[in-house]
Amino acid sequence: MKNLKRTTAVVCSMLLLVACGKEKKQESVEGYKPIYADGADLKQVSVAAEEALENPGRVYVYGEYLLINDQAKGIHIYDNTNPSSPVEVSFIAIPGNLDFSVSNGMLYADNITDMVVVDITNPASPDYVNRIEDVFPLQQFPDEFGAFECVDPSKGIVVGWEKTTLSNPECFK
Amino acid sequence: MKNLRNYTIVLVTLVFFASCEKEPAQGNANTNSMNQATLGEGGSMAQFTILGNYLYTVDYKSLKVFHLADPANPELLETVNLGVGIETIFPQNDHLFIGTQNGVRIYDVTNPRQPEQVSRFDHVTSCDPVVANDEYALATLRGGTPCNGNVNQLDLIDISDITNPTLISSTELLNPYGLGLAENSTDLVYICDGYAGVKAFDISNPEMPEQVMHLEGLDAIDVIPDTDNNLIVLTRQGVYQYDATNPLELTQKSVISVE
Known part of the structure; x- marks a missing residue:
């Protein structure tokens, strides 16, 4: 009886280990996937009246203004004089901005x-001013630990990472 | 009369600039007390911060110093290599607190051009923003997947001797990201606990921080306790603003939703 119990325990542990090993390969897991710059002009800074967050x-x-970075897209500027109803006054599109x-x-x-330097003295009408080239490194892996979708250089430059559900991820940090 | 007015404006402007030059490290980007109109305030997850005439940035491996004497032409003065796993930067008086994946590093920027490391506080590998006041540094540690070991906690660190940061307490959390010290109280810290929402802790007894508020249903990432008891919370669903006059019971004012 004692042996049976032990055998059961061993079998259960083995199953558990097998299940854990398989989980990585076959099940969907939370992780991160690269945001690629889509080959358009990556140095093009432009201004719009508003843009969906x-x-x-x-x-x-x-x-009185609230600024929100939209990952890898740019910066929204809201008039926040009344925090009960912030009003977007402009969006500065900056590829890869974090x-x-x-x-x-x-x-x-x-x-x-x-x-890049943008004059927002008038937040409703931002003005591109200047660019200092090659001062930041490229990061080819997410900040977070865990699984991530491997970088495919043929898809372009990785400008950020977003949370997603991955199936069969092959890259881990 | 018109001339007199012009002179006055010029004079006032000159005095303003002169006083700015004298105190390069005084414009703390994370306090609301001064320069409200000229300098902004970021959250704890920030990788850019401005002190006086200098912009400090961190990327995953280095700290950079840019001089803003000519505002339209920032000049890269210095790159300090920090290894890997560098995450966040937070200014407090003459110090920069840098959150990294294996601890907190404290840099002195009395000479704003040349940050000098004064100390570091090491912890297990995790993701970790850090904020500070004169007495304490508070860092959240967020572990990865359960398979990588899973430490999720708030570390409260005594920095009264800045050269020797000492851990006072660790408080268990679930999935912590950004945090912010309350604007109207030295005893209150707001914590974004990821999928567990927003929490507030009373740290008047630093050895045993006590959870006094929990707002569920948000995937909370970062927080700015703004002036006028306005609490700004960045979540994966959008950016929420709350009336935090009573920090134990937040009242939602608005949300800018993700579309």
């Missing part, structure tokens, strides 16, 4: 490996 990455308060900071009306933001 897709994948918010950073928030930033500047006076972060930024503002001082004295100037916005400094990453544009893949470059830094």
Whole structure:
């Protein structure tokens, strides 16, 4: 009886290990997939009146304005005078953008490996000012640990990572 | 009379600039107390921050210093290699707190052009933003998948001796990301606990932080406790704003939803 119990325990542990090993290969897991820049002009900074918020990455308060980075897309500017009803006044499209900071009306933001400077003295009408080239490195893996979709260089430059469900992931961090 | 007014404007402007030059490290980007109109405030997950005339950025492997003396032409002055796993940057007085995947590093920027490491606080491998006030640094540790070992907690670190950061307590969390110290209280910290939502902890007893608020139903990533008791929370569903006059009971003011 004792032996039976032990055998059962051993079999159960083996099953558990097998299941765990298989999980990585066959089941869907939470992980990250690359956001590729789509081959368009990656240095093109442009301004729109508004844009749908897709994948918010950073928030930033500047006076009465609320700025939100949309991962790898750019920066939304909202008039937040009344926090009960923020109103988008402009969207600055910056390919690959993930972060930024503002001082004295100037916005400094990453544009893949470059830094761009945009004058937002008038937040409703941002003005592209300058570009400092090749100051940031490219990161070819996600910040998070766990599974991720392997980078396929033929799809372009990786400009960010988004959470997703992966089936049969082959890359892990 | 018109001339007099012009002179006054010029004079005031000059004085303003002069005072700026004198205190390059005073414009703390993460306090609301001054320069509200000229300098912004980011969240704890930020990788860019401005102190006075200098922009500091971290990428996954380095800290960079840009001089903003000519605002339209930032000049890269310095690249400090930090290894890998660098994540966030938070300014506090003359120090930069850098969150990395194996700990917190503290840099002195008394000389803003040349950050100097004064100390580090090591912990297990995890993702970790950090914020600080004069007494404490607070870092969240977020483990990966259960297979990689799973530490998810808030570390409260005594930095009264900045050269020797000391762990006071670790509080268990589920999936922590960004955090922010309350604007109206030194004893309150808001924590974005990922899929578990937003939590507030009373840290008046730093050895045993006590959870006093829990807002569920959000995939919360970062938070800015703004002025006027306005709490801004970035989530995967959108950006929410709350009235935090009573931090124990947040009242939603608005949401900018993800589409």
